[in-house]
Amino acid sequence: MSQLSDYMSRAKDQPLPDAVIEQAKLHILDTVGAMISGATLPPGKVALAFAKNHPGERDATIAGSGLLCSPAEAALVNGMLAHSDETDDSHAPSHSHPGCAVIPAALATGEYYKINGAQFLRSVVLGYDIGTRVLMTLGGAEFQSETHHDAHGMANTFGASAASGCAAGLDARQMRWLLDLASQQDAGIAAWQRDSEHIEKSLVFGGMPARNGVMAAELIRLGATGVSDVFSGADNFLLAFAPEANPGKLVEQLGQRYEVTRTNIKKWTVGSPIQAPLDALELIMSQHSLKRESVERVVVRIASSSAKTVNNRQLPDISLQQMLAVMLVDGTVSFGAAHDLARMNDPVVTEERSKIQLIGDDELEKLLPKLIAVVEVSTKDGSTYSQRVDAVRGTVANPMPRAEVVTKFQDLTESILGKTHCDKLVEFILNVERATTLGSIRPVLRESA
Numbered sequence: 043m044s045q046l047s048d049y050m051s052r053a054k055d056q057p058l059p060d061a062v063i064e065q066a067k068l069h070i071l072d073t074v075g076a077m078i079s080g081a082t083l084p085p086g087k088v089a090l091a092f093a094k095n096h097p098g099e100r101d102a103t104i105a106g107s108g109l110l111c112s113p114a115e116a117a118l119v120n121g122m123l124a125h126s127d128e129t130d131d132s133h134a135p136s137h138s139h140p141g142c143a144v145i146p147a148a149l150a151t152g153e154y155y156k157i158n159g160a161q162f163l164r165s166v167v168l169g170y171d172i173g174t175r176v177l178m179t180l181g182g183a184e185f186q187s188e189t190h191h192d193a194h195g196m197a198n199t200f201g202a203s204a205a206s207g208c209a210a211g212l213d214a215r216q217m218r219w220l221l222d223l224a225s226q227q228d229a230g231i232a233a234w235q236r237d238s239e240h241i242e243k244s245l246v247f248g249g250m251p252a253r254n255g256v257m258a259a260e261l262i263r264l265g266a267t268g269v270s271d272v273f274s275g276a277d278n279f280l281l282a283f284a285p286e287a288n289p290g291k292l293v294e295q296l297g298q299r300y301e302v303t304r305t306n307i308k309k310w311t312v313g314s315p316i317q318a319p320l321d322a323l324e325l326i327m328s329q330h331s332l333k334r335e336s337v338e339r340v341v342v343r344i345a346s347s348s349a350k351t352v353n354n355r356q357l358p359d360i361s362l363q364q365m366l367a368v369m370l371v372d373g374t375v376s377f378g379a380a381h382d383l384a385r386m387n388d389p390v391v392t393e394e395r396s397k398i399q400l401i402g403d404d405e406l407e408k409l410l411p412k413l414i415a416v417v418e419v420s421t422k423d424g425s426t427y428s429q430r431v432d433a434v435r436g437t438v439a440n441p442m443p444r445a446e447v448v449t450k451f452q453d454l455t456e457s458i459l460g461k462t463h464c465d466k467l468v469e470f471i472l473n474v475e476r477a478t479t480l481g482s483i484r485p486v487l488r489e490s491a
Contacts, residue, residue: 043218043221043270043271043272043273043274044214045293045296046172046217046221046273046292046293046296047214047215047217047218047221048214049293049296049297050168050172050204050207050208050212050214050217050220051212051213051214051216051217053164053165053167053168053208054157054161054164054165054208054209054211055164056164056297058163058164058167058300059300061303062167062300062302062303063163063475064444065300065302065303065305066163066166066167066170066302067163067471067472067474068307068442068444068447069131069141069145069166069170069302069305069307070145070163070166070471070474071447071448071451071468071471071472072129072130072131072141072307072447072450072451073124073130073131073141073142073145073146074105074145074451074467074471074487075129075450075451075454075455076123076124076125076126076127076129076130076141076142076454077105077106077120077123077124077146078105078106078123078454078455078458078459079126079127079129079311079377079454079455079458080122080123080124080125080126080127080129080244081105081106081107081123081126081458082381082458083126083127083240083381084126084239084240084241085122085123085125085126085127085239085240085241085243085244085245086122086123086126086244088122088241089118089119089122089123089126089244089249090104090107090109090119090123092115092118092119093107093109093111093115093116093119094109096111096112096115097109097111098112099111099112099115101113101116101153101154102115102116102117102149102150102153102154103116103149103153103483103484103487103488104116104119104120104123104488105120105123105487106123106455106458106459106487106488107488108488113150113151113153113154113256113260114150114253114256114257114260115253116146116149116150116153117146117147117149117150117151117202117206117249117252117253117255117256118249118250118252118253119249120145120146120149120150120248120249120252121142121143121146121147121202121244121247121248121249121250121251121252121253122244122245122248122249123146123244123248124141124142124143124145124146124248125139125142125243125244125247125248125249126240126244127240127311127359127380127381128308128311128312128313128314128359128360129308129311129377129454130142130248130308131305131306131307131308132305132306132308132314133170133174133301133304133305133306134304134306134411134412134413134437134438135174135178135182135301135304135411136173136174136175136177136178136182136197136301137177137182137183137186137193137194137411138173138174138177138193138194138197138198139194139198139247139248140169140170140173140174140197140198140201140301140302140305141170141305142198142247142248142252143169143173143198143199143201143202143247143248143249143251143252143255144166144169144170144173144198144201144202144204144205144252145166145169145205146202146248146249146252147169147201147202147203147205147206147251147252147253147255147256148162148165148166148169148202148205148206148208148209149162149480149483150206150252150256151165151205151206151209151210151256151259151260152165152209152480153480153481153483153484155209155210155211156479156480156481157209157479157480158477158478158479158480159473159474159475159476159477159478159480160475161208161209162209162474162477162480163474163475164208165205165206165208165209166205166302167300167302168204168205168208169201169202169204169205169206169208169255170201170300170301170302170305171204171296171300171301171302172200172201172203172204173197173198173199173200173201173202173204174197174201174301174304174305175291175292175293175294175296175301176196176197176200176201176292177193177196177197178291179280179284179287179288179289179291179292180193180196180280180283180284180287181284181287182411183410183411185283185284186232187347189283189284190232191230191231191232191283192230192231192232192234192235192246193230194246194247195228195229195230195246195247195250195251196228196229196230196283198247198248198251198252198255199224199227199228199250199251199254199255200221200224200225200228200255201251201255202251202252202254202255202256203220203221203223203224203254203255203258203259204217204220204224204255205255206255206256206258206259206260207220207255207258207259207262209259210259210260210262210263211263212259212262212263215270216262216263218268218269218270218271218272219262219266219267219268219269219270220258220259220262220268221272221273222268222269222270222272223258223261223262223266223268224254224255224258225272225279226268227254227258228279230283234246238356238357240357273289273292274289303438304438305438306434306436306437306438307436307441307442307447307450308436309321309434309435309436309442309446309450310365310375310380311359311375311376311377311380311381311450311453311454312359312360312365312375312380313351313352313359313360314348314413315344315345315348315349315351315352315362315413316352316360316362316365316366317413317434317435317436318344318413318414318415318431318434319342319344319362319365319366319415319417319431320365320366320369320375321415321431321434321435322415322416322417322429322430322431323340323366323369323370323417323419323429324369324373324374325429325431326417326419326427326428326429327369327370327373329427330427332419332421332427334370334371334394336421336422336423337370337394337397337419337420337421337422338397338420338421338422339397339398339399339419339420340366340370340397340398340399340417340418340419340420341399341401341417341418341420342362342366342398342399342400342401342415342416342417343401343402343403343406343415343416343417344362344400344401344402344403344406344413344414344415345402345403345406345407345409345410345413345414346402346403346404346406346407347402347407347410348402348407348410348413349362349400349401349402349403350402352400353400354400356386357383358379358380358381358382358383358385358386359380359381361386362398362400363395363398363400364385364386364391364395365380366394366395366398367391367392367394367395367397367398368380368385368391370394370397371390371391371394376453377453377454378457403416412432413434414430414431414432415430415431416428416429416430416431417429417430417431444472448468451464451468452464452468455467463486466486467486467487470482470483470486471483
């Protein structure tokens with residue numbers, strides 16, 4: 043607890059390595075893009091309606107809109123916007139989605155307390171470091187599968203709290219209390235998986251943790267206290283959720299290994315298990331100049347549990363068959379195409395979808411959390427082409443350069459903001475460390491075409 047809270051309290055003043063700063067900026071850009079594009083989807087529309095229903099305080103900005111709210115409300119809304127679909131980033135070692143909660147929380151708190159751009163970056167980086175380490179300490183994906191807990195929201199509550207506490211300038215003693223308040227707001231109930239509309243998921247992954255973190259930091263700053271040893275004292279967090287956990291993992295390589303550099307950015311705005319199959323099919327089509335008319339059959343092998351998640355789902359962006367069919371027809375998968383419900387019934391797309399066979403592979407299951415895909419395409423002339431993808435584009439092993447992340451951001455936002463305002467926002471975020479106050483993001487974050 044001493045090592046963890048001391049580090050958290052010093053983070054606001056600690057310079058970051060250049061490579062960490064670059065990755066933090068790319069993840070901020072990617073997450074803000076998810077917020078703005080998320081406004082067009084059902085969870086985002088609910089979140090914006092909530093914001094419009096609370097017009098009182100005007101201290102923090104709702105991305106891509108003219109709305110202002112209190113910091114906690116803004117974090118809730120921006121968090122839901124950021125995870126309105128499957129656009130946001132993901133951290134494979136912990137099996138969590140840190141950006142959709144950490145960045146809305148840091149943005150809202152940072153804007154409220156008028157921190158500068160460098161402090162904002164440090165708050166974001168700390169949030170990624172703490173939330174993911176909590177979940178890795180619990181056991182990551184194994185903890186979730188073995189206990190039926192869902193730890194996405196659990197990790198993100200700690201991450202958002204850490205980011206908010208850093209932006210609020212809490213000292214080491216206050217950080218201890220902050221961690222306690224974060225732990226008391228973690229439910230870990232996985233029932234959201236039965237929500238076909240994705241609205242509950244956006245609340246559990248993004249909105250609720252972001253709001254909880256902002257609220258916890260503000261309460262502590264206003265004088266609230268809590269238990270000072272929630273990870274080590276009697277009836278502590280780890281005893282409640284993972285009694286065999288090694289608490290040393292909470293501080294493992296803290297200050298040396300930055301988790302934002304181990305977090306993936308999705309090239310495709312679809313569910314994670316569909317990323318590798320899309321990469322593989324795109325490679326086959328480009329390398330062999332294949333068109334849909336020449337394709338007889340497409341066989342896709344991914345991990346068995348992943349196959350269950352994306353097998354012929356009702357929402358296009360989490361339906362593997364629909365997304366690969368769109369790739370066959372369009373030669374790519376844009377954000378618009380990934381969310382086009384009408385194309386689920388398009389005869390051209392449904393014809394291609396009928397060619398796609400998905401197989402859950404138990405051997406690939408053993409390789410999780412690596413999301414590996416093997417795609418085999420058979421053509422009408424009797425040829426067969428196979429492609430295995432071990433490193434998905436956008437992952438740490440196959441990262442997207444800055445230009446590619448910017449291109450994704452443009453696809454997500456230009457139709458909403460307009461090109462001029464989109465370019466302004468890119469320029470601000472990629473140079474955010476120069477901002478003397480984070481409040482200067484408000485004009486470009488609010489502007490729309």
